[in-house]
Amino acid sequence: MSVLAVDKLGKTFPGRRGQQPVVAARDISFLVEAGGSLGVVGESGSGKTTVARMLVGLTSPDQGKVMVEGRETSKPERGRAARLRRAREIQMVFQDPYTSLDRRLSVESCLRDVLNRHRPELAKAQAAAEIGNLLDQVGLASKLTASRPHELSGGQRQRVAIARALAVRPRVLVLDEAVSALDVSVQAKILTLLNELRAALGIALVFVSHDLAVVGEVTDRILVMYRGDDVEQNATAELLRRPRHPYTQMLLSSAPGPGWQPERVAELRAAFALTEGRS
Amino acid sequence: MTVDLTAPVVTATSTRRRQEWPFYLSAAVIVLAVIAAVLAPLVAPYSPSQTDFAALWQPPSATHWLGTDQLGRDILSRVIHGARPSLLGAIALLAVATVLGVLIGITAAWKGGWVDTALSRITDVMFAFPGLLFVVLVIAVFDRGQVTSVLGMALAYAPAIAKFTRSIALEEMARPYVDAYRLQGVGGAVLCGKYLLPNLLPTLVGYLVVLFGEGLMSLASLNFLGFGSQPPSSEWGLMVQEGRTGVIQGIVGPALIPGLTIAIVVVATNVVGVRLSDKLAVRK
């Protein structure tokens, strides 16, 4: 059975002051196995972040549902026990490493706070050992435990954010542009880490990003979104090598590389916009 | 300042050398006022209620540095003793207003939707209503006196604090760490009280220090009008009111000195408050 099952998710935001309502997601469906990883790719405004937020219940969908191990997560939970159980089903890592940590808490107190809440059975010494394990898992030096967020680099903060999510021991981890703000060398290390984690812990990943090449590194399946629609979904290797939808093809040819010409991409985009009926 | 398109706003922090002395002077004024409030009986040369009918309306002299009032009481001693009721009044006013305002502001920001709309409407209406008029109404319904005036004033100040808290809470809630707490299963009340509020405090404190000066001023005006503290208190606003009779006879000291004291303390808290909020905001 799939760990994460998303069925016909839909969300429309009402238009602001006389503008048209915005369809952020329409009929988005996918499955992710334990240890599997799905990429959600699209440009800004494609609705990928809305999908990520619906997965974890921060935005409630208009249609469809999200199931983690057979239990629906897309609705708000009432009661402390239910909320904690939900937390252990699905966690999220956010884009901006500078604002996704509580600036008042050191690395250690941040993780201890999570452990106190989710694993109160751990004695003080056990909790300390577990914090050591978590830091180890995400490749953070133990000398950083007393550091506050502002003393850490972007990559280190993102590792703390991942450790914080892992401390809950979730079944599914959603990452929303989690490496986009990082330097390329740091980004590469985090991607390697994510691959190790899903192999070691059997966590299912949903990796949301605008960058197809990055997504290609950490996923075995990719869903391409355009204006709220699932335009193409396929195994990663297949989708990158033989994209079927013109939009995917355009996205792939937009990335700078050998033979890349900005004029050519601009032409493709204009042509695509035309077929989409945009003026 | 306008933003230049082609030249970046670079050395903003390095070239703007701020003058530091107003801040230190203001801080010194506040320290002095607090010392006066705490140690009044020790530092004041006379008792504030000691009358001397042989020396009414005296100008400043070696025995009475700031002169005497209509009952021959030493003005310097009265100003020093007046620090306690004046400052305590403002502190009490602010404490009550802060508890109310922060509670309303955070609730509105956190709950959103119709709760936010309702609370914001109520605070807007109260905000638009002149504070002094509001307190006079409260006093008319209940009774005059320091407790009523402080509580009434607190009700008048709460909406401003609520508005301010709501706006900084909304800004803070846009930071994803708040969502991260939510996803850990932290409930609304705990999240607001244990995590959100402490992160708002630095910004809030600077604002409250500025409000403190305003509160002091408002209470003094109430006392001047006779709605608050009653004689023989030497609360500063009341002193201005009592000294008023001298002004007609051309004796300005008894009214002017407590008036100036109020003005100096208000300006000082303002300078310190603005500076504090700048500093704390920068650290953010």
Next chain:
Amino acid sequence: MSVLLEIEDLTLRVPAVEILRGISLQVATGETVGLVGESGSGKSSTARAALRLFPDEAQAGGRISVGGVDVLSAGDAAVQRIRAHDAAMIFQAPRTALNPVRRIGDSATERLVQVHGLDRKAARAKLLTLFEHVGLRDPESLLRKYPHQLSGGMLQRVVIAAALSIDPKLLLADEATSALDVTTQAEVLALLKRLRGERDLGVLFITHDLHLAAAYCDRVYVMREGLIVDHQPGATIFENPGNEYTRQLADAVPTLPAQDSTETGKVGSR
């Protein structure tokens, strides 16, 4: 082809920190030169130094020449002239470059009116032409809009138009397209390329993306910790990187597998 920007052995230190440790580079007319590095490498500081935009307490050594003027030793008026006429800078976040409470037309013509002494009407007319030139539709109504009403791509075009309005010879683009979607990035870069050709501009193109720099720039400098560690033609930098670090940077960026050529061909015919 003449040299527009010449930096020789530039050092920059703020108390206790050495930001630049001997940078030498050149940008000539009609040339796009890449400056690549990770955060903290000093690439932005180099560009800012070219316009003498560094903190008061910073100490600079070496030589910077923009259009023959020695930037480090010239008087304030001469540096102002360079900033106002010769060189323009474009930043990563167009939203922070424009005052959110002012209309686009007012922000974007300010420099022309205040520094170049054009009257408002002439400044607007010039900007309108440039707006059309950078592919902005309906420029008239754009002048009346506020920044928040435009998309990132449109806003970056506005900023480019405003930068070009002073008729600069040198363009310093600091991560100018990094915040944009790949497709929008390509559009803006195609535009910049065209403008460079038309106006014989020299462009210093600062980016963290080595692949982008390699594909877009004539020459590429690679920076690390305040030093230039590599300097290669963009077209061949991956074939023979002059430094191990360049190779590491190149390897760190995930690349896409080659696509099936017939499929790509189909897109091209659309």
